[in-house]
Amino acid sequence: MRFLITYAIGLIFGFGIILGGMANPAKVLNFFDIAGTWDPSLAFVMGGALCVTALGYRFVLRRPAPRLADVFHLPAVRAVDTPLIAGSAAFGIGWGIAGFCPGGALPAIGTLDPAVLTFTAALIAGIVVAKIIKAKSPPVGRIA
Amino acid sequence: MITDFTPLASLGGGILIGVASVLLMANFGRVMGATGILAGFIMPNSREDWGWRASLLAGMLSAPVLVWLMTGQSVVVHVPVSTTAMIVGGLIVGVGVTYGGGCTSGHGVCGIARLSPRSIVATLVFMIAAIGTVYVTRHVIGAGL
Numbered sequence: 001m002r003f004l005i006t007y008a009i010g011l012i013f014g015f016g017i018i019l020g021g022m023a024n025p026a027k028v029l030n031f032f033d034i035a036g037t038w039d040p041s042l043a044f045v046m047g048g049a050l051c052v053t054a055l056g057y058r059f060v061l062r063r064p065a066p067r068l069a070d071v072f073h074l075p076a077v078r079a080v081d082t083p084l085i086a087g088s089a090a091f092g093i094g095w096g097i098a099g100f101c102p103g104g105a106l107p108a109i110g111t112l113d114p115a116v117l118t119f120t121a122a123l124i125a126g127i128v129v130a131k132i133i134k135a136k137s138p139p140v141g142r143i144a
Numbered sequence: 145m146i147t148d149f150t151p152l153a154s155l156g157g158g159i160l161i162g163v164a165s166v167l168l169m170a171n172f173g174r175v176m177g178a179t180g181i182l183a184g185f186i187m188p189n190s191r192e193d194w195g196w197r198a199s200l201l202a203g204m205l206s207a208p209v210l211v212w213l214m215t216g217q218s219v220v221v222h223v224p225v226s227t228t229a230m231i232v233g234g235l236i237v238g239v240g241v242t243y244g245g246g247c248t249s250g251h252g253v254c255g256i257a258r259l260s261p262r263s264i265v266a267t268l269v270f271m272i273a274a275i276g277t278v279y280v281t282r283h284v285i286g287a288g289l
Contacts, residue, residue, distance in 0.1 A: 126238015
C-alpha cells in the first residue's frame with residue numbers, strides 16, 4: 001500500500017514534468033536562451049510548483065509527524081558554503097549543455113529516447129564518482 | 145529552433161509537481177528532490193530506505209507510457225544538442241548536484257518553499273550558470289556542442 005502511494009506520487013510528478021515541458025531539452029534550452037529563441041514557459045512551471053509547495057508545506061510541516069513515517073527528513077546543513085556554490089554552478093553549466101536536469105530526465109527515461117538514456121547513464125556515473133570522492137575526503141574545509 | 149510559449153500547460157505541470165512535493169512530505173516526510181531520490185536509489189543506506197525510492201522512480205518512468213496510452217501521442221523529447229553534450233552535461237550535472245546537495249526540484253522547489261537560504265543561493269547560482277552557458281554555446285561559440 002505504501003509503495004502504491006509513492007508510485008502514484010512519482011506518477012503525478014512525472015505528469016507535471018511532461019506537461020510543463022521539463023522533459024523536453026529543446027524547450028529547457030530555449031528558456032535559458034534569453035538573447036535568442038527565448039521561451040519563458042518554464043518560469044510558469046517553477047512558479048506553479050513553488051506556490052503549491054510553499055502553501056502545502058505551511059500546513060504539512062506544522063504537524064508533529066508525516067502520516068506514514070516517524071519524522072520529517074529535512075536537510076540539517078544550513079551554511080551557504082563553497083561546495084554548495086561550486087556544485088550548483090557546475091550543475092547549471094551541465095544543465096545548459098545538455099538541457100536536462102535530473103527531475104526532467106527521470107520521467108523522460110520512460111520514452112526510451114537514446115539521448116535521455118545516455119544523459120542518465122552519465123548523470124549516475126557523475127553522482128557515484130562524486131559520492132566516492134566525497135566519502136574519501138574530510139567533511140569540512142578540504143574541498144572548499 | 146523555436147518552441148511554443150505554453151504558459152497554461154507549464155503552469156498546470158508546475159502545479160502537479162507541487163502537489164507531488166506536498167504529498168511526499170505529508171505522507172513520508174521526504175523532500176521531492178530528484179537528485180536525492182536517485183542517489184539514495186543507486187547507493188541505498190538500508191533496505192527500508194530503498195523501496196519508496198524505487199516505487200517513486202517507477203511512477204516517474206511510467207508517466208510517459210501512460211500519457212501515450214491515454215492520448216495516443218508520444219511525449220516530445222527533442223534534443224537539439226549532440227551525444228557528446230549528453231555525456232559531458234550528464235557527468236557535470238551528476239558531480240554538481242552531489243556537491244550542491246540538490247537540483248531544480250530539491251533546491252528550486254522544495255527548498256525555496258521552506259525559504260532555505262542554501263536553496264535560494266543554489267537556485268540563483270544554477271539558473272545564472274545555465275543562462276550563461278547557453279549564451280556561450282549559442283551566441284559566442286555559435287554552433288552549440
